[in-house]
Amino acid sequence: MEYVIEMRNIRKEFPGIVANDNITLQLQKGEIHALLGENGAGKSTLMNVLFGLYQPEQGEIHVRGQKVNITDPNIANELGIGMVHQHFMLVEKFTVTENIILGNEPTTKGQVNLKTAAKEVESISKQYGLSVDPNAKIEDISVGMQQRVEILKTLYRGADILIFDEPTAVLTPQEIKELIAIMKKLIAEGKSIILITHKLKEIMEVSDRCTVIRRGVGIGTVDVANTNEDELASMMVGREVNFSIQKKPSEPTTDTLEIKNLVVEDARKVPAVNGMDLSVRAGEIVGIAGVDGNGQSELIEAITGLRKSKSGSVMLNGKDVTNWKPRRVTEGGIGHIPQDRHKHGLVLDFSIGENMVLQTYYKRPFSRNGILSIPTIMEKAKSLIKEYDVRTPSESTPARALSGGNQQKAIIAREIDRSPNLLIAAQPTRGLDVGAIEFIHSKLVEERDKGKAVLLISFELEEIMNVSDRIAVIYEGKIVAIVKPEETTEQELGLLMAGANRKKAGETS
Amino acid sequence: MKLLKGKWSAITVPVLSVALGLLVGGMIMLVSGYNPIVAYAALFNGIFSNSYVLGETVRQMTPLILSGLAVAFAFRTGLFNIGVEGQLLVGWLASVYVGLQFEGLSPLVHIPLAILAAGVAGAMWAFVPGFLKAKYHVHEVITTIMMNYVALHVVNAIIRTYLLAPGERTDQINQSASLQSSFLQTVTDFSRLHYGFVVAIIGAIIMWFLLWKTTTGYELRSVGFNKYASEYAGINVQRNIILSMVISGAFAGAAGAMEGLGTYGYMTVMADFTGVGFDGIAVALLGANSAFGVVLASALFGGLKIGALNMQSVAQVPTQLVEIVIAMIIFFVASSYLIHWISNRVNKRGKI
Numbered sequence: 106m107e108y109v110i111e112m113r114n115i116r117k118e119f120p121g122i123v124a125n126d127n128i129t130l131q132l133q134k135g136e137i138h139a140l141l142g143e144n145g146a147g148k149s150t151l152m153n154v155l156f157g158l159y160q161p162e163q164g165e166i167h168v169r170g171q172k173v174n175i176t177d178p179n180i181a182n183e184l185g186i187g188m189v190h191q192h193f194m195l196v197e198k199f200t201v202t203e204n205i206i207l208g209n210e211p212t213t214k215g216q217v218n219l220k221t222a223a224k225e226v227e228s229i230s231k232q233y234g235l236s237v238d239p240n241a242k243i244e245d246i247s248v249g250m251q252q253r254v255e256i257l258k259t260l261y262r263g264a265d266i267l268i269f270d271e272p273t274a275v276l277t278p279q280e281i282k283e284l285i286a287i288m289k290k291l292i293a294e295g296k297s298i299i300l301i302t303h304k305l306k307e308i309m310e311v312s313d314r315c316t317v318i319r320r321g322v323g324i325g326t327v328d329v330a331n332t333n334e335d336e337l338a339s340m341m342v343g344r345e346v347n348f349s350i351q352k353k354p355s356e357p358t359t360d361t362l363e364i365k366n367l368v369v370e371d372a373r374k375v376p377a378v379n380g381m382d383l384s385v386r387a388g389e390i391v392g393i394a395g396v397d398g399n400g401q402s403e404l405i406e407a408i409t410g411l412r413k414s415k416s417g418s419v420m421l422n423g424k425d426v427t428n429w430k431p432r433r434v435t436e437g438g439i440g441h442i443p444q445d446r447h448k449h450g451l452v453l454d455f456s457i458g459e460n461m462v463l464q465t466y467y468k469r470p471f472s473r474n475g476i477l478s479i480p481t482i483m484e485k486a487k488s489l490i491k492e493y494d495v496r497t498p499s500e501s502t503p504a505r506a507l508s509g510g511n512q513q514k515a516i517i518a519r520e521i522d523r524s525p526n527l528l529i530a531a532q533p534t535r536g537l538d539v540g541a542i543e544f545i546h547s548k549l550v551e552e553r554d555k556g557k558a559v560l561l562i563s564f565e566l567e568e569i570m571n572v573s574d575r576i577a578v579i580y581e582g583k584i585v586a587i588v589k590p591e592e593t594t595e596q597e598l599g600l601l602m603a604g605a606n607r608k609k610a611g612e613t614s
Numbered sequence: 615m616k617l618l619k620g621k622w623s624a625i626t627v628p629v630l631s632v633a634l635g636l637l638v639g640g641m642i643m644l645v646s647g648y649n650p651i652v653a654y655a656a657l658f659n660g661i662f663s664n665s666y667v668l669g670e671t672v673r674q675m676t677p678l679i680l681s682g683l684a685v686a687f688a689f690r691t692g693l694f695n696i697g698v699e700g701q702l703l704v705g706w707l708a709s710v711y712v713g714l715q716f717e718g719l720s721p722l723v724h725i726p727l728a729i730l731a732a733g734v735a736g737a738m739w740a741f742v743p744g745f746l747k748a749k750y751h752v753h754e755v756i757t758t759i760m761m762n763y764v765a766l767h768v769v770n771a772i773i774r775t776y777l778l779a780p781g782e783r784t785d786q787i788n789q790s791a792s793l794q795s796s797f798l799q800t801v802t803d804f805s806r807l808h809y810g811f812v813v814a815i816i817g818a819i820i821m822w823f824l825l826w827k828t829t830t831g832y833e834l835r836s837v838g839f840n841k842y843a844s845e846y847a848g849i850n851v852q853r854n855i856i857l858s859m860v861i862s863g864a865f866a867g868a869a870g871a872m873e874g875l876g877t878y879g880y881m882t883v884m885a886d887f888t889g890v891g892f893d894g895i896a897v898a899l900l901g902a903n904s905a906f907g908v909v910l911a912s913a914l915f916g917g918l919k920i921g922a923l924n925m926q927s928v929a930q931v932p933t934q935l936v937e938i939v940i941a942m943i944i945f946f947v948a949s950s951y952l953i954h955w956i957s958n959r960v961n962k963r964g965k966i
Contacts (some may be wrong), residue, residue, distance in 0.1 A: 409846075411845060431845060431846060431847070433848075435847075435848055441846070443846060448842045449843050449846040451840075451843060452836050452840045452843045452844070453839070455835070459832070463836075466829055466832050467829045472829045475828050475829050475830060476827055476828055476829075477831075477832060
């Protein structure tokens with residue numbers, strides 16, 4: 106059998122870590138081949154090797170039966186390999202066509218020939234059912250459309266092997282459906298696809314075969330038709346995975362967090378949180394369900410002191426903490442796993458060790474009289490790394506060098522270790538694989554069982570339903586309903602999140 | 615070529631840049647009809663051959679180290695202090711003023727007091743751009759450049775109005791504030807070497823210690839890397855921006871004190887900038903913004919400048935050629951990206 110791409114026994118090392126060890130990947134013509142692995146398992150490294158960004162220490166790459174030496178992305182392009190990146194590489198102010206031809210502009214007499222290019226873009230777009238307007242500006246089109254522009258870019262350059270790097274991470278459910286249709290259309294037109302993902306559902310839905318890697322080692326390739334999600338998950342993680350969280354019924358006691366009539370304005374001075382009442386009791390997890398942009402971010406920022414609230418009050422253990430500064434709030438007993446781990450959660454150029462003491466560096470034992478005790482900091486980091494299974498070459502590795510899941514674990518280790526009375530977890534599992542998600546969920550439940558209050562904000566209903574003891578639905582800056590997960594359904598939550606009135610209002614506390 | 619990447623790049627890039635700078639300088643000499651081997655031999659002798667030039671080199675290094683530290687310190691906190699020149703001038707004046715005004719003090723009190731005054735003056739001068747940046751987001755590059763001109767003319771006006779002595783300059787400072795040392799002058803065959811180099815080395819140690827070993831340094835670096843995460847961590851971002859500029863300005867002011875208390879012992883009415891503050895940018899760049907790197911880079915630049923004098927008298931090569939060499943070195947450090955690119959190319963050719 107001849108493969109369009111065959112990567113044989115690839116090995117790639119980085120200082121202190123073997124990112125790929127003896128991995129073999131064989132892509133058949135006309136198939137969707139999933140590449141499955143945890144965060145940091147080595148998926149991206151493998152694809153960067155294929156794309157010419159890294160040179161492997163060992164192993165061979167064959168494209169259409171020919172041994173090739175891909176030393177830079179241009180060679181990959183010439184071989185018909187195209188990558189649809191997770192983070193789009195588009196110029197916002199340019200039109201779709203301008204972005205697509207960028208770096209490869211067709212010219213007549215030294216002038217860029219936009220009209221011809223636009224026509225060609227349109228015809229490719231039609232052929233694959235992408236329905237992209239070639240003259241629209243990138244800044245005016247949705248994220249889903251932008252992704253299609255990325256797909257078009259590879260097709261325009263003549264790619265017939267497409268690599269999709271976690272394409273669904275940024276899409277809405279509707280857009281995911283459309284993307285899947287597009288991928289099937291691409292296959293029908295004779296393209297071959299490698300799909301990098303850690304979402305098992307998607308693999309089951311679209312792919313033909315699946316290659317699993319774990320901690321840099323190739324585990325094997327399976328036919329998707331002959332497997333199931335559980336098997337894939339255990340191949341990926343190396344053990345059985347619990348999809349549903351094991352937890353006892355909650356035993357809430359007193360109010361830890363009490364928010365009354367809170368109003369918070371967003372950057373445009375529009376009230377994003379508009380008269381909100383909410384309480385979280387010690388020993389329970391309250392999940393906030395809602396569509397993004399209904400005041401979740403502003404609510405968290407107001408509680409944690411990152412944004413001033415306009416009116417209303419925030420009480421923590423009976424103490425008024427409204428508009429306290431972040432440090433006072435932190436010392437008052439709030440832990441915060443921020444929504445954007447790169448922006449707020451970590452100083453990426455600091456070592457993991459330095460990041461572990463981001464809120465405690467000025468206190469004993471990490472410093473005395475303004476002098477840091479670096480050995481103590483590093484000892485602390487070492488023990489947290491071990492306890493929370495943060496996979497890093499060492500505690501002095503820069504946070505930037507870690508995979509997303511391990512960065513998140515580092516933040517969680519830091520926040521939980523301070524043992525706050527109230528733990529705010531904003532999208533704590535975004536972009537993480539099942540193993541890491543399971544770990545983080547169990548840590549949240551563990552905190553609850555210790556009698557702490559947990560406030561969980563997530564856009565994923567499944568997560569809200571699984572983890573929460575109570576669900577507060579947020580809509581236009583207000584809590585419009587409070588329900589118990591066992592007494593509701595995802596459908597009902599979906600309706601409430603869209604602003605529908607609850608039929609059985611007043612039935613639950 | 616692997617040395618160009620990763621942790622060694624902070625060393626290999628500058629070293630390679632210096633080599634390339636000297637090479638290009640040599641080519642220019644050839645084209646201009648000079649013998650580069652003779653010229654470089656003279657340059658080398660002009661730095662190391664006797665105790666006089668060695669003393670002069672160290673003297674030249676002294677203010678460069680401090681102004682380089684000033685730029686590097688601000689840069690570590692994410693700020694670009696182009697105002698070192700102005701802060702240096704006000705520091706120079708302040709040190710001279712203290713040197714003139716106090717009499718009968720022990721040198722052990724008078725010298726630290728004068729250096730402190732210089733540091734405070736530089737710090738206050740840098741406070742203005744820092745404050746504007748922190749409170750109103752005014753870009754520090756613009757304000758620090760403008761503050762240079764303000765400093766130049768304010769300093770001149772003060773000297774003319776209050777401190778003028780014959781020769782468009784101030785009086786000589788009192789001996790008790792002077793860093794000059796007859797001992798150092800005697801050992802170095804009557805060069806102008808003074809005790810300022812001790813101050814500069816202490817400055818480098820202070821910068822290293824402050825940045826890496828204290829909670830203040832932790833905060834400053836954190837704010838420099840990521841304002842949002844710093845805010846999340848409860849660090850006062852605005853305060854740290856101002857603090858960073860103030861400390862940077864204090865280093866710059868101390869650089870001025872080296873001239874005022876050491877090399878000259880007075881201050882003249884300036885027709886133009888000294889250039890030491892601007893050279894600090896180059897020194898910081900070549901020294902990769904580390905305290906130790908700044909000392910090494912200052913040694914190189916100081917040496918080149920002093921060696922150039924010998925090059926002119928022995929090989930008749932104009933001193934300006936050394937300016938070209940220095941400019942080329944900066945060019946190559948700044949374009950280390952280009953060097954990476956070339957090395958990658960070479961790598962590939964080699965492998966295929």
